[in-house]
Amino acid sequence: MVDGFRPADLQEALEFRARHPSIPIAGGTDLMVQKARGFGLKPDFNKPLLFIGHLRKLRQISVRDGNIHIGAGVLLSELIINDKISEALKMAVRQMASPPSRNLATIGGNICNASPAGDTLPYLYAVDAKLILKSVSSERIIHIGKFITDPKQNTLEHDELLTEIIIPNKIFNVSYYKKVGQRKGMSLTKASFQGLADIKNSNVLDIRIAFGSVAPIIVRSREIEASIIGKPVSEINAAVPEILKKYATLIRPIDDARSSAAYRKRVSLRLLEDFLSKLS
Numbered sequence: 001m002v003d004g005f006r007p008a009d010l011q012e013a014l015e016f017r018a019r020h021p022s023i024p025i026a027g028g029t030d031l032m033v034q035k036a037r038g039f040g041l042k043p044d045f046n047k048p049l050l051f052i053g054h055l056r057k058l059r060q061i062s063v064r065d066g067n068i069h070i071g072a073g074v075l076l077s078e079l080i081i082n083d084k085i086s087e088a089l090k091m092a093v094r095q096m097a098s099p100p101s102r103n104l105a106t107i108g109g110n111i112c113n114a115s116p117a118g119d120t121l122p123y124l125y126a127v128d129a130k131l132i133l134k135s136v137s138s139e140r141i142i143h144i145g146k147f148i149t150d151p152k153q154n155t156l157e158h159d160e161l162l163t164e165i166i167i168p169n170k171i172f173n174v175s176y177y178k179k180v181g182q183r184k185g186m187s188l189t190k191a192s193f194q195g196l197a198d199i200k201n202s203n204v205l206d207i208r209i210a211f212g213s214v215a216p217i218i219v220r221s222r223e224i225e226a227s228i229i230g231k232p233v234s235e236i237n238a239a240v241p242e243i244l245k246k247y248a249t250l251i252r253p254i255d256d257a258r259s260s261a262a263y264r265k266r267v268s269l270r271l272l273e274d275f276l277s278k279l280s
């Protein structure tokens, strides 16, 4: 049976969530595909749907304490045109799906779907995004890396909703994003790469490196980043083979319909090499 509830506001949504087992649905662009049963048949939802895509509280983008707060229900198309959103995130979002899908799909849905191929994720991991998870009686804030635990698995409680994504206030003067797919538009990700760096006087003040689609969850290593931070760019240029070797041990892609593991690994390391070459 497909049943659903369309709350008037966030409070009503959380109250419903507290009382009934339910499936939140925002744009439905992941859910409707996952639960489809074929032409003419109702999708296979085993719990009532809780419609949240229209909730105004989830649709806001604001700056608070210098950090950017993005409502979980903000559409991908809205991210692209909002001047508070960094060019780095826009670069990733512009390559997602198609304009009609981006007018339905939300950033919260991309996060909660927890796919290692989710295209907003490498950026969100790289900037240490935090998530606000609310229930009727509680609110918790956790790092995105603590929220997503495995492919399609997250730590959302049965009575919670993801309400906001917090992007820390931090400027990077080198920003690099590449998505590798079958074609330029409407392409499923074979591998994706996010690089961010803060370079001053040819020294690396900060660097963030995140790989998508090459392991069960997004790959980021604070240890390797720390080994790069504080060094002159010339020294990093000389250390590129060693850095690639370190990341090669962390990149563990699979063979699937989209690509082979060997291709994914090779192309991911080439993207890293290309990013490191741009630091100077």
Ligand SMILES: Cc1cc2nc3c(=O)[nH]c(=O)nc-3n(C[C@H](O)[C@H](O)[C@H](O)COP(=O)(O)OP(=O)(O)OC[C@H]3O[C@@H](n4cnc5c(N)ncnc54)[C@H](O)[C@@H]3O)c2cc1C
Pocket (backbone or CB within 6 Å): 023, 024, 025, 026, 027, 028, 029, 030, 031, 032, 033, 052, 072, 073, 095, 096, 097, 098, 101, 104, 105, 106, 107, 108, 109, 110, 111, 112, 113, 117, 118, 119, 120, 156, 160, 161, 162, 163, 186, 187, 188, 189
């Ligand atoms: C044709 C097509 C192309 C696509 N291309 C891409 C692509 O290039 N890159 C990419 O990354 N993805 C792509 N996707 C996948 C999808 O569009 C995105 O992941 C999108 O961001 C999902 O958002 P949504 O609002 O539609 O999520 P929904 O389908 O509504 O929800 C997804 C999951 O998140 C949960 N959820 C949603 N919002 C909340 C919330 N606020 N709190 C708690 N749980 C929540 C739902 O219960 C569900 O489990 C594509 C999908 C299609 C159909």
